[in-house]
Amino acid sequence: xxxxxxxxxxxxxxxxxxxxxxxxxxxxxxxxxxxxxxxxxxxxxxxxxxxxxxxxxxxxxxxxxxxxxxxxxxxxxxxxxxxxxxxxxxxxxxxxxxxxxxxxxxxxxxxxxxxxxxxxxxxxxxxxxxxxxxxxxxxxxxxxxxxxxxxxxxxxxxxxxxxxxxxxxxxxxxxxxxxxxxxxxxxxxxxxxxxxxxxxxxxxxxxxxxxxxxxxxxxxxxxx
Amino acid sequence: xxxxxxxxxxxxxxxxxxxxxxxxxxxxxxxxxxxxxxxxxxxxxxxxxxxxxxxxxxxxxxxxxxxxxxxxxxxxxxxxxxxxxxxxxxxxxxxxxxxxxxxxxxxxxxxxxxxxxxxxxxxxxxxxxxxxxxxxxxxxxxxxxxxxxxxxxxxxxxxxxxxxxxxxxxxxxxxxxxxxxxxxxxxxxxxxxxxxxxxxxxxxxxxxxxxxxxxxxxxxxxxx
DNA sequence: TACAACTTTTAGATTAATCTAAATATATTT
DNA sequence: AAATATATTTAGATTAATCTAAAAGTTGTA
Ligand SMILES: [Mn+2]
Ligand SMILES: [Mn+2]
Ligand SMILES: [Mn+2]
Ligand SMILES: [Mn+2]
Numbered sequence: 001x002x003x004x005x006x007x008x009x010x011x012x013x014x015x016x017x018x019x020x021x022x023x024x025x026x027x028x029x030x031x032x033x034x035x036x037x038x039x040x041x042x043x044x045x046x047x048x049x050x051x052x053x054x055x056x057x058x059x060x061x062x063x064x065x066x067x068x069x070x071x072x073x074x075x076x077x078x079x080x081x082x083x084x085x086x087x088x089x090x091x092x093x094x095x096x097x098x099x100x101x102x103x104x105x106x107x108x109x110x111x112x113x114x115x116x117x118x119x120x121x122x123x124x125x126x127x128x129x130x131x132x133x134x135x136x137x138x139x140x141x142x143x144x145x146x147x148x149x150x151x152x153x154x155x156x157x158x159x160x161x162x163x164x165x166x167x168x169x170x171x172x173x174x175x176x177x178x179x180x181x182x183x184x185x186x187x188x189x190x191x192x193x194x195x196x197x198x199x200x201x202x203x204x205x206x207x208x209x210x211x212x213x214x215x216x217x218x219x220x221x222x223x224x
Numbered sequence: 225x226x227x228x229x230x231x232x233x234x235x236x237x238x239x240x241x242x243x244x245x246x247x248x249x250x251x252x253x254x255x256x257x258x259x260x261x262x263x264x265x266x267x268x269x270x271x272x273x274x275x276x277x278x279x280x281x282x283x284x285x286x287x288x289x290x291x292x293x294x295x296x297x298x299x300x301x302x303x304x305x306x307x308x309x310x311x312x313x314x315x316x317x318x319x320x321x322x323x324x325x326x327x328x329x330x331x332x333x334x335x336x337x338x339x340x341x342x343x344x345x346x347x348x349x350x351x352x353x354x355x356x357x358x359x360x361x362x363x364x365x366x367x368x369x370x371x372x373x374x375x376x377x378x379x380x381x382x383x384x385x386x387x388x389x390x391x392x393x394x395x396x397x398x399x400x401x402x403x404x405x406x407x408x409x410x411x412x413x414x415x416x417x418x419x420x421x422x423x424x425x426x427x428x429x430x431x432x433x434x435x436x437x438x439x440x441x442x443x444x445x446x447x448x
Numbered sequence: 449t450a451c452a453a454c455t456t457t458t459a460g461a462t463t464a465a466t467c468t469a470a471a472t473a474t475a476t477t478t
Numbered sequence: 479a480a481a482t483a484t485a486t487t488t489a490g491a492t493t494a495a496t497c498t499a500a501a502a503g504t505t506g507t508a
Contacts, residue, residue: 009464009465011464011465011466031485031486032485032486032487033484033485033486041465041466041467042466042467042468043485043486043487044466044467044468044469044486044487044488045465045466045467046486047486047487047488048464048465048466048487048488049465049466051487052464063473063486063487064472064473064474064485064486064487091341094348095341095344095345095348096344097340097344101340104338105336105338105341108336108337108338109336112329112332112333113332114328114329114332116321116325117315117319117329120319120320120321121319124318124319233494233495235494235495235496255455255456256455256456256457257454257455257456265495265496265497266496266497266498267455267456267457268456268457268458268496268497268498268499269495269496269497270456271456271457271458272457272494272495272496273495273496275457276494287456287457287503288455288456288457288502288503288504
C-alpha cells in the first residue's frame with residue numbers, strides 16, 4: 001500500500017479540479033480559453049500549467065487541441081472535490097454556517113493533505129452523499145452518486161418538483177433563494193409558464209411568485 | 225471595524241510563529257541562527273524573510289542583532305497558534321485522533337484564513353483553554369491562560385504531580401508516554417530520585433518504573 | 449589587542465506561478 | 479482561396495521563497 005508518490009501544489013490541484021468540472025459540461029478536450037475563463041487567469045498561464053501537468057501524466061495535452069484528464073488526474077481532481085464538499089457539509093451541519101457562506105472557506109480546506117483526516121471527517125459527518133448545495137460527494141474511490149434531476153426550467157405547467165440542488169451557487173443566487181424560502185427539499189409547483197421568455201409563476205409554501213428563466217435554469221428539481 | 229488589511233503568506237505566518245515561540249524561551253531579540261534552526265532552513269533565508277517582515281512592521285530588526293516581534297506581529301503569531309491548537313482539539317475530541325497524530329495536520333489547518341470559522345470552531349469545541357498536549361490556547365485577543373506548572377524533574381522524592389502538559393511533543397515522546405500510561409491528568413509520584421544523573425523512579429497507576437532525566441525534563445506537572 | 453571562530457548578511461541562482469506582448473496556428477468569412 | 483478574426487503558444491519579466499558560496503561583522507580568548 002503506497003500513499004502519495006507526488007505532492008500536488010494548490011495551483012495544480014485547482015487546475016485539475018477546474019478541468020474536471022469543464023469535462024462534465026463539454027465532452028472531449030477542454031480548451032485553454034475555457035480553463036482560463038473558469039479560473040480567471042490568462043490563457044498563457046494555462047498553457048504553461050497544462051504543459052507541466054501533461055509532463056506529470058495528469059492529463060493528455062495536444063498543442064492547440066486542448067487537455068483531457070488521465071485516470072490519475074481525474075482521481076486527484078475527484079479527491080479535491082470530495083474534500084471541498086465534505087468540508088462544506090461540516091461547516092453547515094456542525095458549525096452552523098449558512099449555505100451561502102461556505103464555499104470560500106472550503107476552497108482553502110480542500111487542499112489540506114491527509115487521507116486519514118478526510119476519511120474520519122466523512123465518518124464524523126455520517127458519510128453524506130450530497131453537499132449543502134445538492135452536489136454529489138465522491139467516495140474514497142472517486143465515484144459519486146448520480147441522481148435523476150432536471151432543471152426547474154424543464155418542467156411544464158402544473159408539474160411539481162422537489163428542489164435537490166443548484167447549478168449556480170454564488171452567494172447572490174443562494175441569498176435570493178433564501179428570500180423566496182427555497183432550499184434543498186423545498187416543494188415547487190409550476191403554476192404558469194410564459195411561452196415567450198420561459199419565465200414562470202411558481203408556488204412555494206402556499207405563496208405564488210414570478211421567477212425569470214435565469215432562475216429556473218439554475219435550480220435542480222426531482223419529479224416523482 | 226476593519227478586517228485583514230494585508231494577507232500573510234504561509235511562509236510569513238510560519239516565521240512569525242517560530243519567532244513567537246523563541247521569544248518565550250529567551251528574552252530579548254531572537255537570533256537569525258536560532259530561527260534558522262527551529263525552522264530547518266538556512267540563516268541566509270531567514271535574513272531575507274526577517275527583512276521583509278521588518279518592512280511590513282511585523283517585527284523590529286537590527287542587522288546582526290536579531291528580531292523582535294511588534295504588537296502586530298505578535299498578534300498574528302498568536303492567531304496562528306490559536307488556530308493550530310484549536311484544530312488539534314478538534315482532531316482529538318471530534319475525530320478521535322490520538323494526541324501523537326495531530327500536529328502535522330494542524331500545521332496545515334493553522335493557515336486557513338477565516339475569523340468566522342475559527343470563532344465558530346472555538347464555540348463548537350466548548351471554548352477549550354488547553355490543547356491535547358496541555359498547551360494554552362490564545363483567545364480572540366491573543367491572550368492565553370497561564371498556569372502554575374513545573375517540570376517533573378523539579379520535584380523531590382515523595383512529591384506528587386498531576387501531568388498537565390508536555391514540553392516536547394514529538395510522536396516518539398508521546399508514544400513513549402502512552403506505553404507508560406501517562407497522559408494529561410495522570411497522577412505521578414516520585415518514589416526515588418538519583419542525585420547523580422537526575423533519573424527517577426516514579427509511580428503511575430500503582431506501577432513503579434524508572435525514567436531518565438530527559439523524560440522528566442519534558443513533562444509538565446502541577447503540584448497541590 | 450589581535451586573531452580565530454562563529455554568526456550574519458549579501459550576491460547570485462533556481463523553481464513555481466503568474467503576467468504582457470508578440471508570434472503562430474486555426475477557424476470563419478468573404 | 480484569401481483575408482480576417484479568434485485561439486493558442488512562446489518569449490521575456492516579475493514576485494516569492496529558497497539555496498550555495500563568498501563577504502562582512504561580532505565575540506571570546508590567547
Ligand atoms: Mn463550493
Ligand atoms: Mn458545494
Ligand atoms: Mn502541534
Ligand atoms: Mn499542541
